[in-house]
Every structure is written in C-alpha cells, then in structure tokens.
Amino acid sequence: MQTPTLPATKDVVLIGGGHAHALVLRSWGLKPLAGARVTVINPGPTAPYSGMLPGFVAGHYDLAALDIDLVQLARFAGARVILGRATGIDRENKQITVPGQPPIAFDVASVDVGITSDMPLLSGFRDHAVPAKPLGPFAAKWDAFRAGDGPAHVAVIGGGVAGAELILAMAYSLRERGRLGTTTLIDSAAALTAIPEAAARIVRNQLSALGVSLIENAKITRVWPHSITLTDGREVQSDFTTGAAGARPYGWLQETGLALSDGFVDVNAMLQSSDPHIFATGDCAHLTQSPRPKAGVYAVRQAPILYHNLRAMITGDRLKPYKAQKDYLKLISLGGKSALGEKFGTPFSGPQIWRWKNHIDQSFMAQFRDLIPQDPPKLPAEYTEDLPNALANNTVSGSCKTKLDHTSPAQHLPCQTRCADIEHLQGDSAAMVDVQGKRQVVVTDHMTMLTLDPILNTRIAASHALGRIWATGAQPKTATVTVTLPPMTPSLQSRTLQEVMTVAAEVFEQAGAQIITGHSAAGQELALGFTVTGDLQGPASTLAGAQPGDALILTKALGTGVLWAAERQAKANGGDLADAIAQMLRPLGPSAQILSKAHAMTHVGSLGLLGHLQALCAASNCGAQITTHHIPVLPGVASLLDAGLRAPLDCANRTGFASDRTAPDVLFDPQTCGGLLAAVAPDYIDAVIDALDAQDEPAAVIGQITNKTGDIQIIA
Ligand SMILES: Cc1cc2nc3c(=O)[nH]c(=O)nc-3n(C[C@H](O)[C@H](O)[C@H](O)COP(=O)(O)OP(=O)(O)OC[C@H]3O[C@@H](n4cnc5c(N)ncnc54)[C@H](O)[C@@H]3O)c2cc1C
Incomplete structure (x- = not known):
C-alpha cells in the first residue's frame, strides 16, 4: 500500500521573524509536526541578529554575516513566508491583517515583532534621523552612509549600552576609513546607568579614547539634516543621527484588544497573551510574572519554550512555563576588536573578550546556515532502474542526468486546429x-x-x-x-x-x-x-515576422528557473529571491503596448531564452546574433549556476542545441513570468527604449536578427 499524503489540519502563524521565531523555525525544520501548516510574516526576507550589529557598524562583518535568511529558514522548516508587515489581529475571526495580502487565518499565532526606537515626538527625527531599531533598515542606511567621502559627523541619541556600542562602532569605522569628523553620544539624563559603575567606567574610557563627546542631561529641541539643536542652544554637528533611546512598542498592538502593559503584550509564564491562542515573545512581550529588560538573550531563551507550547496547543500536550534568568552575561563591543563582559557586577574586557563574543555570535549564526531541507523521498526496496535519475532531475537539479525531451508536461502540448475560424498561434x-x-x-x-x-x-x-x-x-x-x-x-x-x-x-x-x-x-x-x-x-x-537587422529586445532579467530550484533546496538567498519576485510580478501589459509595433514578439517562458529565440528564428525564417554581456541576469543567479544548480527543465531546454556550443547556462534556464522578447525595426528602436524607460520598464537590447536562417550566434 502506498502511504497517503497526510492532510494539513492547523495553521500556525508566526508574526515577525525575530530571534525567537527564527529559532522556532529551525527547531520546526528539525522536527516537523504532521498536520501543521506554518507561516512566518516579516517585512523583509532577512532578519538581522543584534549581537553582531555593532561589529557590522564597526566594519568587522559585512551585512550578510548578521542577516538570518528567513526565506531559507522557512523552506527548511516547511513554512511559507509572507513578506509584509502585520498591522492587526482580528481575534474573533482568527485572522491577521497584512496590507496587500488577503487575511491570513490562524489556529495559533505568535507575535515576535521586536520594538522600534523611533522618536515620533522629537521634532525632525522622522525626517532626518534613523532609529536603531528595527535593525535591518538601520544597517542598510549606515552601510550607504559610510561608503561616502569626506569627514563625517555622527551622533547617537540615547546613552544606554546599545547607544554607546553604536557610537563606539561608528567612530571606529569612520576612523578606519579616514572619515572621522565629530562623534557625539547624547542622553537626556546620565548615560550607562543600566550597567554597574565599574563596567560603565570602562565604556566611558573607551568613548574618550575614540574621541566621542558624551553629552549628558541634555534635552533636544530639533534634529536637522546636518545637526541637532539642544534646548540650551548648543548645536551638535551630525550628518547621520540615530536614536537608540528606549524601547517603543509598535502602535498597532494597541488595536488588537490583547492585554498590554505600556503597549507591550502581557504574557504569562507560558508566553501566552490574554488570548490563549496568541503567544508573544522577545522585546514586544511583557513577562507579567517576572518583568525583564529588553534584550535579545531573553528572546533566544524563550524560543524552546515557545516552540514546545505552540506545538502543545495543537497536539493537546501540556504547556511548559518559561523561567527567566535573573541576570545574563552582557558582552559589549568597544568599537575595535575589543569587548567588555559583565555579569553579576564583575566587568572584564580586552581583545580576548571580543574573540569570545565573536565565537558566541558566529556559533549562533551558524545554526541558520547550510540548512538542508527535508530529505527527498526515500526509495523503497524495489524500483524501476531509471527512478533514481528521474528523482534527481525532479528534486536536486545538477548535471543533465536524464534527457527529458520537449514533450515533458511543462512544455506545450501539440494541438490540431480543425476550424477555419481558429488559428493556432505558431509556437506560442x-x-x-x-x-x-x-x-x-x-x-x-x-x-x-x-x-x-x-x-x-x-x-x-x-x-x-x-x-x-x-x-x-x-x-x-x-x-x-x-x-x-x-x-x-x-x-x-x-x-x-x-x-x-x-x-x-x-x-x-x-x-x-x-x-x-x-x-x-x-x-x-x-x-x-x-x-x-x-x-x-x-x-x-507572433513569432513570425522578424526581419534581418531588427534589434532584439528583452524586457526582464533571466534566472527565475534556477533561483526557484535553489529555493526548493533552501539555497537561494532570500534577498535575491525577493528581487526576482518583484520582477516576476511586474505586469507585461505596459511594455507589450510599447512594443506593439514589433515585427515579432514572444513571452520568454519554460523553453529558456535560447529556446524561444530559436522558435522565433524558425517562424521568421531568419537567424540571430546575441551578445551575452548585454543579457540582463537576476542577482544571485550566476553564483547558483556556477555552483552547478539547474532548474529541472534546464536539461530539456538543451536538447537540439549542439553540445560543443559555449552558450552560457543562463540561456537555457526556464523562466516563469519571464519578459518579452521582441524583434524591433532599427529605426524604431530608440523610440521604443525611450518609451520603456519613461514607463520605468527596464529593457535591454541583447542582439539583432540576421539573415542566416536557423543560425544563432552567441558573442561573449
Ligand atoms: C545596537 C544594539 C545592540 C544590541 N546588542 C545586544 C546584545 O549584544 N545582546 C542582547 O541580548 N541584546 C542586544 N540588543 C537588543 C536586541 O536587539 C533585542 O533585544 C532583540 O533583537 C529582540 O529580539 P526580538 O526577537 O524581540 O525581535 P527583533 O530581533 O527585533 O526582530 C523583530 C522582527 O520582526 C519584524 N517586524 C517588525 N514589525 C513587524 C510587523 N508588523 N509584522 C511582521 N514583522 C514585523 C522586524 O522586521 C524583525 O525582523 C541590542 C540592540 C541594539 C539596538
């Protein structure tokens, strides 16, 4: 008897890709739960790990080092990702609101959206400053800022541990780049009060060693594009102002009807909110029985309990309580490769502490790398001789193990036209x-x-x-x-x-x-x-009608086939995939209208660019010459192809092309939601490209039509 696929019965929805949810997804991937359908909602495809943010700001790590790739992680967990920002929970109908998406239903949900350090009441902050949280947009803006030229002046508002770490890292980074102007840390009261005096002294010494001005007990009147005005009239120079003062909960949580404390979701020891089907964790939650400061370490420690309790809710198991630790080891970066450690009031610092912190952080991130999604189906004791190859072709694409031909189901089926008033559009x-x-x-x-x-x-x-x-x-x-x-x-x-x-x-x-x-x-x-x-x-x-001398225009970059093949194996970079999705969903209507006077046109689909070009040449009785470096390719595609990944139809698309041909692999990549390939008369091409540009429809001239029937020349 064959085993039937088990039905899905419950929806588990994770709102936010914070630290706790990232760890829950990982655990879920290691031990999937039959019957559960998991969803994670996050504004972007990645979530940064806070422990390494100061190191990124200082220039010790690149952005990829601290980004948890939620797309890969979700594939590993067998979860779907919805790229969007939740704005509400309809508890009565058990639905989550995400603008631009239909309501997302849940049986059990969990909120791990973190906090924001936005300062909406501080005049000029929204327009001219960058809140340190959420971390993702902050990191991207800092990356762009520090790449500039000339002396740079920076300021951080908020003299807590996070603010001090940030200004130290900024000062170090700018000094290393020879761009150090002024660096200022501003606090409305005394700075560094959350750590013992002995530890605070080390941080203060480091601030002065790196030339950071510390302004305490100072209120701010307004943030300007290049300065900050204090209430006592002082002006602080700052081209990049950031805010790390305090933790503000997201406003939309107020509308959920959940019990809150100062805007944070009240949770009991089981991490359950006032609605037992909704959990909350990390910075956005308030532990009613044992309140704790906002720190990633708590989010991380809550993860295994949350994982157990989410499953328990839908398996009927008993919920477990989370026991918050009293204190935790604080490891604070001091700008360069030196760090301060503190626990139970004892500080210790130096380069070896940085190496230790680096080891802890790298080990944390390593959990989210090289994830292998669920095993491919195991072969039974007996099977047909070509089954392993067929399985390899369908799941782990690589070299062409089995030659599929163009009659494979994803290809076009032949159709006979029998009536005079029906015309088969040749090849399309x-x-x-x-x-x-x-x-x-x-x-x-x-x-x-x-x-x-x-x-x-x-x-x-x-x-x-x-x-x-x-x-x-x-x-x-x-x-x-x-x-x-x-x-x-x-x-x-x-x-x-x-x-x-x-x-x-x-x-x-x-x-x-x-x-x-x-x-x-x-x-x-x-x-x-x-x-x-x-x-x-x-x-x-149609495909017919292209004429020698016509320019060949392509309106979308190639590579969707291999990107999705990689995604199935949790190998596609989430950011690259998000770029590909944005391109795929761009409607072809506007560019088709602009290209309406093309001599021949087709939609690049499963046959790959070369297959569709070949069909166009055959129908138009011509040849073509294309220049590979003019052909747009989606980000991340080249490295996936270099690593040997291929979309399943890639093999079939090579059939009919001479094996000694040195066509780049991407030309065989089957496309979903591909662009238009059009043959346009040379005297019309400038107008077409201008019109496409004006409509914000990127297009490339990739070659031209020749009179060598059936011959496709590929120039590097
Ligand atoms: C500079 C700096 C350094 C820090 N260093 C440390 C440290 O060394 N150790 C430590 O313990 N703590 C540190 N912290 C604190 C730490 O960042 C937080 O405590 C930790 O990130 C909290 O994790 P979380 O799971 O609550 O959510 P977060 O890590 O904040 O993640 C929340 C996620 O939810 C997403 N999200 C937000 N809104 C929505 C929405 N509406 N819908 C869907 N998704 C949403 C966000 O984009 C994000 O991906 C530091 C903080 C800063 C600013």
Whole structure:
C-alpha cells in the first residue's frame, strides 16, 4: 500500500521573524509536526541578529554575516513566508491583517515583532534621523552612509549600552576609513546607568579614547539634516543621527484588544497573551510574572519554550512555563576588536573578550546556515532502474542526468486546429479565435507550487498566464481558474481557496480582466491553472515576422528557473529571491503596448531564452546574433549556476542545441513570468527604449536578427 499524503489540519502563524521565531523555525525544520501548516510574516526576507550589529557598524562583518535568511529558514522548516508587515489581529475571526495580502487565518499565532526606537515626538527625527531599531533598515542606511567621502559627523541619541556600542562602532569605522569628523553620544539624563559603575567606567574610557563627546542631561529641541539643536542652544554637528533611546512598542498592538502593559503584550509564564491562542515573545512581550529588560538573550531563551507550547496547543500536550534568568552575561563591543563582559557586577574586557563574543555570535549564526531541507523521498526496496535519475532531475537539479525531451508536461502540448475560424498561434501555445468578426486570443497555463505560499503562487501563476496574453498584443478579458488542493481539512481548504481566489481576482482585475468561473479538485499538491482570453484590436504579435537587422529586445532579467530550484533546496538567498519576485510580478501589459509595433514578439517562458529565440528564428525564417554581456541576469543567479544548480527543465531546454556550443547556462534556464522578447525595426528602436524607460520598464537590447536562417550566434 502506498502511504497517503497526510492532510494539513492547523495553521500556525508566526508574526515577525525575530530571534525567537527564527529559532522556532529551525527547531520546526528539525522536527516537523504532521498536520501543521506554518507561516512566518516579516517585512523583509532577512532578519538581522543584534549581537553582531555593532561589529557590522564597526566594519568587522559585512551585512550578510548578521542577516538570518528567513526565506531559507522557512523552506527548511516547511513554512511559507509572507513578506509584509502585520498591522492587526482580528481575534474573533482568527485572522491577521497584512496590507496587500488577503487575511491570513490562524489556529495559533505568535507575535515576535521586536520594538522600534523611533522618536515620533522629537521634532525632525522622522525626517532626518534613523532609529536603531528595527535593525535591518538601520544597517542598510549606515552601510550607504559610510561608503561616502569626506569627514563625517555622527551622533547617537540615547546613552544606554546599545547607544554607546553604536557610537563606539561608528567612530571606529569612520576612523578606519579616514572619515572621522565629530562623534557625539547624547542622553537626556546620565548615560550607562543600566550597567554597574565599574563596567560603565570602562565604556566611558573607551568613548574618550575614540574621541566621542558624551553629552549628558541634555534635552533636544530639533534634529536637522546636518545637526541637532539642544534646548540650551548648543548645536551638535551630525550628518547621520540615530536614536537608540528606549524601547517603543509598535502602535498597532494597541488595536488588537490583547492585554498590554505600556503597549507591550502581557504574557504569562507560558508566553501566552490574554488570548490563549496568541503567544508573544522577545522585546514586544511583557513577562507579567517576572518583568525583564529588553534584550535579545531573553528572546533566544524563550524560543524552546515557545516552540514546545505552540506545538502543545495543537497536539493537546501540556504547556511548559518559561523561567527567566535573573541576570545574563552582557558582552559589549568597544568599537575595535575589543569587548567588555559583565555579569553579576564583575566587568572584564580586552581583545580576548571580543574573540569570545565573536565565537558566541558566529556559533549562533551558524545554526541558520547550510540548512538542508527535508530529505527527498526515500526509495523503497524495489524500483524501476531509471527512478533514481528521474528523482534527481525532479528534486536536486545538477548535471543533465536524464534527457527529458520537449514533450515533458511543462512544455506545450501539440494541438490540431480543425476550424477555419481558429488559428493556432505558431509556437506560442496560444490560439486565436474569430468570434463573429472579433478576434480573441486564448492561452492556458497550469502550474504546481513554486513556493510554499498559495498567495504568492497565485500571483505568479496568474501573472505568467497574463504575460502570454499580453505577448500576443491582446488585452486580457476573462479567466477561468482550476485549483488542485492538497489533502487538508475542510476549514483549511476554505482558507486556502479564499486566499487563492481573492488574490487571483485582484491580479486579473488590475489587468482589466474578470474571473468568470472556476473549479477545484483534490490532488497531492497545490496546483493552479488559468485559461485566459484576451481581445485583439490589431494584428496579433507572433513569432513570425522578424526581419534581418531588427534589434532584439528583452524586457526582464533571466534566472527565475534556477533561483526557484535553489529555493526548493533552501539555497537561494532570500534577498535575491525577493528581487526576482518583484520582477516576476511586474505586469507585461505596459511594455507589450510599447512594443506593439514589433515585427515579432514572444513571452520568454519554460523553453529558456535560447529556446524561444530559436522558435522565433524558425517562424521568421531568419537567424540571430546575441551578445551575452548585454543579457540582463537576476542577482544571485550566476553564483547558483556556477555552483552547478539547474532548474529541472534546464536539461530539456538543451536538447537540439549542439553540445560543443559555449552558450552560457543562463540561456537555457526556464523562466516563469519571464519578459518579452521582441524583434524591433532599427529605426524604431530608440523610440521604443525611450518609451520603456519613461514607463520605468527596464529593457535591454541583447542582439539583432540576421539573415542566416536557423543560425544563432552567441558573442561573449
Ligand atoms: C545596537 C544594539 C545592540 C544590541 N546588542 C545586544 C546584545 O549584544 N545582546 C542582547 O541580548 N541584546 C542586544 N540588543 C537588543 C536586541 O536587539 C533585542 O533585544 C532583540 O533583537 C529582540 O529580539 P526580538 O526577537 O524581540 O525581535 P527583533 O530581533 O527585533 O526582530 C523583530 C522582527 O520582526 C519584524 N517586524 C517588525 N514589525 C513587524 C510587523 N508588523 N509584522 C511582521 N514583522 C514585523 C522586524 O522586521 C524583525 O525582523 C541590542 C540592540 C541594539 C539596538
């Protein structure tokens, strides 16, 4: 008997990719829970680790060293990632609000969104300063600032440990770059009161050693682009002002109806809020039974308890209490590669403490690297002789182990046109139908999951199908949807369908089209099919018609195939994937309209650039010459290809091309939501490129059409 896929029955939603949730995801990946569907919501694809932030600011680490890649981590955990910022929790309907997304339903949720050091009441702060928290945007802005030229003046508002660490790191970094102007640490009261006097003395000595001016008991009137005005009239020079004064909870938590203390979510010893189905952890939580200061170390220690309790809520197990430690080892960077340690009032400092801290921090980060997602299916005792190769081709792409041909299911199926009023659009797997003198284009597309998120999959599948309509020059009009749902309870089915249908309707409406009907069926994995019609006003753009001398234009960068193949193996960089998604979801309508006078046009899809170019040349009876360094490639793609990763269809796309050919691998990479490839008359090309630029539609001229029929020349 074959084992059936186990149905999903409960939704666990993690709001925020803070330290505790990152560790929960890791533990979940090591020990998945059958029946649970996990989601993590975070504004960006990465979450920085605070322990290494001062080292990054000082220049000891690059940004990648302190970024936890939530996309890789979520794939490892079998969780979906929603890139967005939660703004509310509808407790009655058990839904989370994320602008731009349909409501995200949960059975059990946890909040780990950290805090902000924004100072909305301080005049000029919002416009001219950068809060230290959230850490991600702060790190990116500091990176850009320090790369500038000339003497730089910086100031930190807030003389706590974090503020002191930051100004020391900034001073060190600017000094190393020969850019040190003035550095100032400002506190409205006495600085460094949270650590014992002996430790504070070491920090103060280091501040003066690095030339930092410490201004205490000073109130600020206003922050300006290049200075700060104090209430006593003093002006502090600062081109980069940051705020590390205190912890402000996010305002939206007020609207959740959860019990709060000073805006922080009250939690009991089990880390449960006043709503037992909602947990909170890290800086955004207030431990009612044993309040503690805001420090990453508590978020980290809460993680195993949170992990256990989230699972216990849906397995019926007993919840465990979190016992907060009284004190913790504080390790404070002193700018250069020297640090101060303090516990129970005893300070110790020097380069060896920095090395120790560095070891602790690197070990923490190492937990999130080189994650291997769940094992590929194990082979039974007996199997067909070519099964291992087929499995390798479907899961761990690399060299072409099995030669698939162009009849593989993701390719276009041959269709016979039998009626005079139906024209098969050659090579485009689209048909043109004449309905009482009005011409309509019909395309159909079916896709299995690229990501674990049905919402994103819907956007991608709908955008891909629409791209094929636009490539013919038609205006999308109607769509039908088929959804294959994997095993899950009726309640999760209806949640998933609601997500899919809400998003599909939104994408088609934005394209000026309507979903007219749909159908769902049960299967092993989520799959989406869209059949889309579009009205043609003029002649259809097709593969045929390119003429020698035409310029070849490509409107999107290549590499989506290998990026998603890498994502399946938790090897794609989250930031690169986020860039790719943004490109994939850019509608092709505006560029198709600008390219409407192209002699020939196609949508770059599963055949890869070379396959589609070959089809265009065959249909137009011509050849082409392309220059590889003019071909745009998505960030991160080159290194994945160099590492030997390939999309499953890559092998099939090489069939028919001479094996001695030195075409770069990216030309065979199958594209989802790829760009338009158009052959444009030379005297028209400047106008087209200007029009595309004006619409903010990046495009590249990658080569030209030649009269050498069937010959594609590739120039480096
Ligand atoms: C300069 C500096 C140095 C520090 N050094 C140390 C140290 O050495 N040791 C230590 O223990 N502590 C340190 N801290 C404190 C530490 O940063 C925090 O205590 C720790 O980051 C708290 O972790 P967290 O899990 O609460 O959330 P965070 O790490 O703050 O992460 C919250 C996550 O939630 C995301 N998020 C925010 N809003 C939303 C939303 N609405 N929806 C979805 N996601 C959202 C954020 O983008 C972020 O990814 C330092 C702080 C600073 C500023």
